[in-house]
Amino acid sequence: MRIATWNVNSLKARLPRVEEWLEQVRPDVVCLQETKLTEDAFPALTFQGLGYDSVHHGEGRWNGVAIVSRVGLEDVVNGFADGIEPDPDARLVSARCGGVRINAVYVPNGREVDHDHYHYKLSWLDRLVAHLDATTEGPSDEVVVAGDFNIAPTDLDVWDPAVFEGATHVTDPERHRYRALLDWGLHDVLRDRWPDEQLYSYYDYQAGRFHKREGVRIDFVLASQALADRGLLHLIDRNGRKGSKPSDHAPVISEFAA
């Protein structure tokens, strides 16, 4: 089962590239972030034509997440299932695809340390753990949480740690909450496979960062033990960040034996 995640930075702007990529890579499931679409504008028929079911949780101008699957798509949940107030933003959608509980996440950026949005980010990550508790029997299930986490777990995941001093994405409270997801029972399967490699999923559009290989790794496919044990390949698809009109994120792909 091939599972991918891709922050497309507007599905409207990126649809031709996403179509081409689906035909080339043929993932079984792909989680999309930053669709920036209303429900009405989501191109479900385009995906249907490529053999994929889909579900979208969007709000229009910002955010928006989707799951696109060719191995079934059932038991959809929009947003958090923790029984608290609804999330004001469209940042989480989950469904069961091919027997796996898939969660597509777009974690808040945080903007600046101590900004209101930063505290929203921290509480959002706390709620994500509660959501997993509410929607699974626990980490013994086949569970995937895939998306843009807006956290670089360690200094190996940023091209120059000095540049990020005092910035979001690398602070202890953010990294602590990332580790809480691993403590829950999820595995960073790409990092486990490549423990020492500089692997980046996001490059700022500015200053030629991609061509200088100055990126950060903030997009992950996290998988529970049963899946992680069956990992076949884990990679970041640099081709997805090349060429004309790319997203600022590259797709991240993991494959698991059936």
Place this chain on the structure above:
DNA sequence: ATGGTGGACCTTCCA
């Protein structure tokens, strides 16, 4: 040269 890129959308916000 006090910017730089790109997407939302129309004036400024967001990443």
